[in-house]
Amino acid sequence: MSRGTLFDKVWERHQVAVLPGGQTQLFIGLHLIHEVTSPQAFAMLRERGLSVLFPERTVATVDHIVPTENQQRPFLDSLAEEMIQTLERNCKDFGIKLYNIGSGNQGIVHVIAPELGLTQPGMTIACGDSHTSTHGAFGAIAFGIGTSQVRDVLATQTLAISRLKVRKIQVDGDLAPGVYAKDVILHIIRSLGVQAGVGYAYEYTGSTIHGLNMEERMTVCNMSIEGGARCGYVNPDQVTYDYLRERPHAPQDWERAVSLWQGLASDPDATYDDTVTFNAAEIAPTVTWGITPGQGIGVDERVPHLTDLPPKERDLAAEAYQYMGVTPGEPIAGMPVEVCFIGSCTNGRITDLREAARVAQGRRVVPGVKAFVVPGSEAVKRQAEQEGLHEVFLAAGFEWRSPGCSMCLAMNPDKLQGRQVSASSSNRNFKGRQGSAAGRTLLMSPAMVAAAAVTGRVTDVRELL
Secondary structure, three states, X not given: OOEOOHHHHHHHHHEEEEOOOOOEEEEOOEEEEOOOOOHHHHHHHHHHOOOOXXXXXXXXXXXXXXXXXXXXXXXXXXXXXXXXXXXXXXXXXXXXXXXXXXXXXXXXXXXXXXXXXOOOOOOXXXXXXXXXXXXXXHOOEEEEOOHHHHHHHHHHOXXXXXXXXXXXXXXXXXXXXXXXXXHHHHHHHHHHOOOOOOOEEEEEEOHHHHOOOHHHHXXXXXXXXXXXXXXXXEOOXXXXXXXXXXXXXXXXXXXXXXXXHHOOXXXXXXXXXXXXXXXXXXXXXXXXXXXXXXXXXXXXXXOOOHHHOOHHHHHHHHHHHHHHOOOOOOEOOOOEOOEEEEOHHHHOOHHHHHHHHHHHOOOOOOOOOEEEEOOOEHHHHHHHHHOOHHHHHHHHOOEEOOOOOHHHOOOOOOOOOOOOEEEXXXXXXXXXXXXXXXXXXXEOOHHHHHHHHHHOEOOOHHHOO
16 A cells, blocks of 8 residues: 555545545545536435535536537527526525636636636545546646535535555656657556556656646646546646746745645655656657547557457457558558547647647648637636737637537537547547547647648648647
């Protein structure tokens, strides 16, 4: 069992009790909610005559179902309008802060909480969304939870959860130009597999990880769940403190807060349940070819043959060949794309948009390709427009949208059609994930998506930089 890690320290500070079944009753410091997984939870509270125990510890926004092209109310989709009205009513009735459209701070839940400074080191954070692991970038322990657990946290501010093992994932060295945080996490998942993290928290460390900015660290932690882990985190350091210092919800007693945060980092002699190391020099721009985030290869590699894969992965690979229409042994570079999506809680932040704009600058989206950019929040959109990034995208032929989850999960009008192939900066390439039961998704970095848009095919972004 791990000892002396940040995970252990945060867990122990928030443990309320050990339940008869062996689970821990864990106090949740920050609860994030949105319009999709909260309606039933609030309904259950009403049925039982319960209130929200600590409404000041719950923050709401709308993101999954909001349209990104036309956000005029009422929404054209009546179900989406009903869901946002339900959230508005619930937040009003239970005294919960809602960052709604037009507030200046609406956006994807895992984008707005960090940029507002709500996410801080040493916190326990829960949200009815699997990518809550994003917040671990700050040295928080953050869990995605189900609707019944959303109810429990609203009513008790606690969560019943089994303690996790801790795997240390160390990445050292300098990333080559054109290789980004998205490539790092896709490489890790490709190497370890999508089930390797089951029962684990992932601690990301090493010179590569600590050389990343906070938005890049969020990208890495965001996709921990795709590797099977329940959460992922990075020990807080000066980069973390510099990011948080001027945020609206930064602690008032700053020096005291930093002193506390510094004491949370994993001890030099901490014990881990497992340790894995990677060399950053071996990481290339990475693209998924299949139907799980673990089915990825370097852009300069070829789709693997069944005999290249472990026996336990071959059935799924055969299924992926058929669904994706790829041939073993063919290069992934050159595969035609029809839709290019830049956005999501994985890669919809300002640094993501800057890198994509760098590739799009002076180039044009290929005729027949639909390319669009969806900022992760109203604040990201505002900053991008102040920097003129939207003008770069528009001049290149991209659509410039309003904030939302968009095509990441297609619970809104942004969907693939038929057998379209999408170059996507999002986090999942499951069958049907982007709105069409036959649609095909290739995961890659925002810069790689931009490269695909201006060439019409999967392209090594290093050739364009």
